[in-house]
Amino acid sequence: MQVLRSVITALSMFSRIPMPQIAWREDNMRYVLASLPLVGAVIGLASMLWVWACSRFSLSGMVWSAGLMLIPLLISGGIHLDGLADTADALASHAEPERKRAILKDPHTGAFAVIAVCAYLITYFALGTQLVPTRRLALALLLAHTLSRAAGAMCSLMFPGSGSTGILASFRDSSITRNSIIALVLWQALSIAGFWMLFSWRGLFVVLVVAAAGFWLRRVSQRQFGGMSGDLTGAFIQIAEILMLVVLTILQGGGAL
Numbered sequence: 001m002q003v004l005r006s007v008i009t010a011l012s013m014f015s016r017i018p019m020p021q022i023a024w025r026e027d028n029m030r031y032v033l034a035s036l037p038l039v040g041a042v043i044g045l046a047s048m049l050w051v052w053a054c055s056r057f058s059l060s061g062m063v064w065s066a067g068l069m070l071i072p073l074l075i076s077g078g079i080h081l082d083g084l085a086d087t088a089d090a091l092a093s094h095a096e097p098e099r100k101r102a103i104l105k106d107p108h109t110g111a112f113a114v115i116a117v118c119a120y121l122i123t124y125f126a127l128g129t130q131l132v133p134t135r136r137l138a139l140a141l142l143l144a145h146t147l148s149r150a151a152g153a154m155c156s157l158m159f160p161g162s163g164s165t166g167i168l169a170s171f172r173d174s175s176i177t178r179n180s181i182i183a184l185v186l187w188q189a190l191s192i193a194g195f196w197m198l199f200s201w202r203g204l205f206v207v208l209v210v211a212a213a214g215f216w217l218r219r220v221s222q223r224q225f226g227g228m229s230g231d232l233t234g235a236f237i238q239i240a241e242i243l244m245l246v247v248l249t250i251l252q253g254g255g256a257l
Contacts (some may be wrong), residue, residue, distance in 0.1 A: 044142030065128030083234020
Protein backbone atom coordinates (compact mmCIF):
# COMPACT_ATOMS: atom_id res chain seq x y z
CA MET A 1 0.00 0.00 0.00
CA GLN A 2 2.91 2.35 0.67
CA VAL A 3 4.08 1.98 -2.92
CA LEU A 4 0.56 2.59 -4.24
CA ARG A 5 0.21 5.74 -2.13
CA SER A 6 3.57 6.97 -3.44
CA VAL A 7 2.44 6.33 -7.03
CA ILE A 8 -0.79 8.26 -6.44
CA THR A 9 1.18 11.13 -4.87
CA ALA A 10 3.59 11.21 -7.83
CA LEU A 11 0.80 11.23 -10.41
CA SER A 12 -1.12 13.95 -8.56
CA MET A 13 2.04 16.04 -8.08
CA PHE A 14 3.64 15.73 -11.50
CA SER A 15 0.60 15.38 -13.74
CA ARG A 16 -2.98 16.55 -14.25
CA ILE A 17 -4.30 13.00 -14.08
CA PRO A 18 -7.19 12.91 -11.56
CA MET A 19 -6.09 11.01 -8.47
CA PRO A 20 -7.56 10.32 -5.00
CA GLN A 21 -6.50 12.70 -2.25
CA ILE A 22 -3.54 11.33 -0.27
CA ALA A 23 -2.22 12.81 2.97
CA TRP A 24 1.11 14.62 2.58
CA ARG A 25 3.07 12.34 4.90
CA GLU A 26 6.60 10.99 4.82
CA ASP A 27 5.52 7.40 4.33
CA ASN A 28 3.39 8.43 1.33
CA MET A 29 6.34 10.20 -0.30
CA ARG A 30 8.96 7.49 0.13
CA TYR A 31 8.77 6.25 -3.47
CA VAL A 32 7.49 9.40 -5.20
CA LEU A 33 10.66 10.00 -7.20
CA ALA A 34 10.86 6.32 -8.12
CA SER A 35 7.30 6.66 -9.48
CA LEU A 36 8.02 9.76 -11.58
CA PRO A 37 8.81 7.71 -14.74
CA LEU A 38 5.19 6.49 -14.67
CA VAL A 39 4.14 10.01 -15.64
CA GLY A 40 6.48 9.79 -18.60
CA ALA A 41 4.98 6.42 -19.52
CA VAL A 42 1.48 7.94 -19.53
CA ILE A 43 2.70 10.80 -21.74
CA GLY A 44 4.38 8.25 -23.99
CA LEU A 45 1.20 6.19 -24.32
CA ALA A 46 -0.79 9.33 -25.16
CA SER A 47 1.84 10.21 -27.77
CA MET A 48 1.53 6.72 -29.23
CA LEU A 49 -2.23 7.23 -29.53
CA TRP A 50 -1.58 10.58 -31.23
CA VAL A 51 0.78 8.89 -33.71
CA TRP A 52 -1.98 6.39 -34.54
CA ALA A 53 -4.59 9.15 -34.94
CA CYS A 54 -2.38 11.21 -37.24
CA SER A 55 -1.62 8.17 -39.40
CA ARG A 56 -5.21 6.93 -39.40
CA PHE A 57 -6.77 10.25 -40.37
CA SER A 58 -3.87 11.61 -42.45
CA LEU A 59 -3.54 14.78 -40.38
CA SER A 60 -1.19 17.46 -41.60
CA GLY A 61 2.38 17.79 -40.38
CA MET A 62 1.52 21.03 -38.58
CA VAL A 63 -1.32 19.40 -36.64
CA TRP A 64 0.87 16.39 -35.84
CA SER A 65 3.68 18.57 -34.53
CA ALA A 66 1.32 20.73 -32.46
CA GLY A 67 -0.08 17.65 -30.75
CA LEU A 68 3.40 16.23 -30.19
CA MET A 69 4.36 19.44 -28.39
CA LEU A 70 1.13 19.95 -26.42
CA ILE A 71 0.49 16.41 -25.14
CA PRO A 72 3.36 16.49 -22.58
CA LEU A 73 2.25 19.93 -21.41
CA LEU A 74 -1.40 18.95 -21.07
CA ILE A 75 -0.63 15.80 -19.08
CA SER A 76 2.17 17.20 -16.91
CA GLY A 77 0.52 20.57 -16.42
CA GLY A 78 3.76 22.23 -17.52
CA ILE A 79 5.42 21.65 -14.14
CA HIS A 80 8.80 20.81 -15.69
CA LEU A 81 8.59 23.65 -18.21
CA ASP A 82 8.05 25.96 -15.24
CA GLY A 83 11.33 24.63 -13.86
CA LEU A 84 13.06 25.46 -17.13
CA ALA A 85 11.63 28.98 -17.04
CA ASP A 86 12.74 29.61 -13.45
CA THR A 87 16.18 28.20 -14.17
CA ALA A 88 16.58 30.49 -17.19
CA ASP A 89 15.66 33.51 -15.09
CA ALA A 90 18.07 32.53 -12.34
CA LEU A 91 20.99 31.86 -14.68
CA ALA A 92 20.40 35.14 -16.51
CA SER A 93 20.75 37.07 -13.25
CA HIS A 94 24.50 36.20 -12.98
CA ALA A 95 24.04 36.56 -9.22
CA GLU A 96 25.47 34.59 -6.33
CA PRO A 97 24.12 31.06 -5.74
CA GLU A 98 21.99 32.19 -2.81
CA ARG A 99 20.32 34.86 -4.95
CA LYS A 100 19.81 32.36 -7.79
CA ARG A 101 18.04 29.99 -5.41
CA ALA A 102 15.80 32.85 -4.31
CA ILE A 103 14.91 33.55 -7.95
CA LEU A 104 13.94 29.90 -8.41
CA LYS A 105 11.41 30.29 -5.61
CA ASP A 106 10.08 33.63 -6.89
CA PRO A 107 6.57 33.13 -8.36
CA HIS A 108 7.01 36.03 -10.77
CA THR A 109 8.02 35.38 -14.37
CA GLY A 110 10.93 37.32 -15.78
CA ALA A 111 11.78 38.24 -19.36
CA PHE A 112 14.39 35.50 -19.72
CA ALA A 113 11.88 32.87 -18.60
CA VAL A 114 9.48 33.95 -21.34
CA ILE A 115 12.27 33.94 -23.92
CA ALA A 116 13.43 30.47 -22.85
CA VAL A 117 9.93 28.97 -22.96
CA CYS A 118 9.13 30.51 -26.34
CA ALA A 119 12.45 29.34 -27.79
CA TYR A 120 11.91 25.86 -26.37
CA LEU A 121 8.38 25.47 -27.76
CA ILE A 122 9.33 26.84 -31.19
CA THR A 123 12.27 24.43 -31.37
CA TYR A 124 10.10 21.52 -30.23
CA PHE A 125 7.44 22.35 -32.82
CA ALA A 126 10.01 22.76 -35.59
CA LEU A 127 11.59 19.40 -34.79
CA GLY A 128 8.15 17.79 -34.77
CA THR A 129 7.46 18.97 -38.31
CA GLN A 130 10.54 17.04 -39.44
CA LEU A 131 9.28 13.77 -37.94
CA VAL A 132 6.90 11.37 -39.65
CA PRO A 133 4.51 9.56 -37.28
CA THR A 134 5.42 5.87 -37.43
CA ARG A 135 5.06 2.93 -35.06
CA ARG A 136 8.76 2.93 -34.30
CA LEU A 137 8.65 6.64 -33.52
CA ALA A 138 5.68 6.03 -31.22
CA LEU A 139 7.70 3.49 -29.23
CA ALA A 140 10.70 5.82 -29.18
CA LEU A 141 8.57 8.62 -27.72
CA LEU A 142 7.33 6.30 -24.99
CA LEU A 143 10.92 5.42 -24.10
CA ALA A 144 12.10 9.05 -24.29
CA HIS A 145 9.50 10.46 -21.91
CA THR A 146 10.12 7.62 -19.48
CA LEU A 147 13.91 7.86 -19.63
CA SER A 148 13.99 11.64 -19.13
CA ARG A 149 12.01 11.36 -15.89
CA ALA A 150 13.88 8.32 -14.63
CA ALA A 151 17.20 10.09 -15.21
CA GLY A 152 15.89 13.32 -13.70
CA ALA A 153 14.69 11.54 -10.57
CA MET A 154 18.03 9.72 -10.27
CA CYS A 155 19.92 13.02 -10.52
CA SER A 156 17.65 14.48 -7.84
CA LEU A 157 18.55 11.66 -5.49
CA MET A 158 22.24 11.27 -6.29
CA PHE A 159 23.44 14.85 -6.81
CA PRO A 160 24.12 16.95 -3.68
CA GLY A 161 21.28 19.18 -2.54
CA SER A 162 21.49 22.86 -1.70
CA GLY A 163 20.38 22.30 1.89
CA SER A 164 17.35 24.53 1.43
CA THR A 165 13.78 23.51 2.12
CA GLY A 166 11.32 22.75 -0.65
CA ILE A 167 9.35 20.03 -2.36
CA LEU A 168 12.43 18.25 -3.67
CA ALA A 169 14.01 18.35 -0.21
CA SER A 170 10.92 16.63 1.18
CA PHE A 171 11.07 13.94 -1.48
CA ARG A 172 14.82 13.45 -0.99
CA ASP A 173 14.38 13.01 2.75
CA SER A 174 11.72 10.38 2.13
CA SER A 175 13.01 8.80 -1.07
CA ILE A 176 16.74 8.20 -0.60
CA THR A 177 16.35 4.49 -0.11
CA ARG A 178 17.92 1.49 -1.74
CA ASN A 179 14.61 0.42 -3.27
CA SER A 180 14.04 3.83 -4.91
CA ILE A 181 17.48 3.85 -6.49
CA ILE A 182 17.10 0.26 -7.70
CA ALA A 183 13.72 1.11 -9.22
CA LEU A 184 15.15 4.11 -11.08
CA VAL A 185 18.10 2.06 -12.34
CA LEU A 186 15.62 -0.50 -13.68
CA TRP A 187 13.52 2.21 -15.37
CA GLN A 188 16.63 3.53 -17.11
CA ALA A 189 17.92 0.08 -18.02
CA LEU A 190 14.59 -0.87 -19.61
CA SER A 191 14.48 2.40 -21.56
CA ILE A 192 18.04 1.98 -22.79
CA ALA A 193 17.35 -1.63 -23.78
CA GLY A 194 14.29 -0.43 -25.66
CA PHE A 195 16.31 2.10 -27.63
CA TRP A 196 18.86 -0.61 -28.43
CA MET A 197 16.11 -2.90 -29.71
CA LEU A 198 14.67 -0.12 -31.87
CA PHE A 199 17.89 1.30 -33.32
CA SER A 200 20.68 -1.15 -32.47
CA TRP A 201 23.91 0.75 -31.67
CA ARG A 202 22.40 4.00 -32.95
CA GLY A 203 20.14 4.03 -29.91
CA LEU A 204 23.19 4.79 -27.80
CA PHE A 205 23.20 8.33 -29.22
CA VAL A 206 19.88 8.93 -27.45
CA VAL A 207 21.43 7.74 -24.20
CA LEU A 208 24.53 9.87 -24.73
CA VAL A 209 22.58 13.12 -25.04
CA VAL A 210 20.71 12.33 -21.81
CA ALA A 211 24.06 11.67 -20.12
CA ALA A 212 25.35 14.99 -21.50
CA ALA A 213 22.34 16.75 -20.00
CA GLY A 214 23.14 15.02 -16.70
CA PHE A 215 26.73 16.30 -16.75
CA TRP A 216 25.39 19.79 -17.46
CA LEU A 217 22.98 19.50 -14.55
CA ARG A 218 25.69 18.36 -12.14
CA ARG A 219 27.95 21.24 -13.13
CA VAL A 220 25.27 23.93 -13.08
CA SER A 221 23.61 22.75 -9.88
CA GLN A 222 26.89 22.84 -7.96
CA ARG A 223 28.57 25.90 -9.44
CA GLN A 224 25.57 28.13 -10.05
CA PHE A 225 23.08 27.10 -7.34
CA GLY A 226 25.05 25.31 -4.65
CA GLY A 227 23.00 22.12 -5.06
CA MET A 228 19.98 20.47 -6.61
CA SER A 229 16.41 21.76 -6.58
CA GLY A 230 13.10 20.75 -8.10
CA ASP A 231 13.30 23.48 -10.72
CA LEU A 232 16.68 22.24 -11.88
CA THR A 233 15.27 18.73 -12.20
CA GLY A 234 12.43 20.11 -14.33
CA ALA A 235 14.89 21.98 -16.52
CA PHE A 236 16.92 18.79 -16.97
CA ILE A 237 13.84 16.81 -18.02
CA GLN A 238 12.89 19.40 -20.65
CA ILE A 239 16.43 19.71 -21.99
CA ALA A 240 16.89 15.93 -22.12
CA GLU A 241 13.62 15.50 -24.01
CA ILE A 242 14.37 18.06 -26.67
CA LEU A 243 17.89 16.66 -27.14
CA MET A 244 16.39 13.20 -27.63
CA LEU A 245 13.96 14.70 -30.13
CA VAL A 246 16.93 16.10 -32.06
CA VAL A 247 18.51 12.64 -32.17
CA LEU A 248 15.23 11.01 -33.24
CA THR A 249 14.92 13.58 -36.04
CA ILE A 250 18.43 12.72 -37.24
CA LEU A 251 17.77 8.98 -36.99
CA GLN A 252 14.55 9.23 -38.97
CA GLY A 253 16.22 11.43 -41.56
CA GLY A 254 18.93 8.81 -41.89
CA GLY A 255 16.38 6.04 -42.42
CA ALA A 256 16.85 4.39 -39.00
CA LEU A 257 13.43 5.35 -37.66
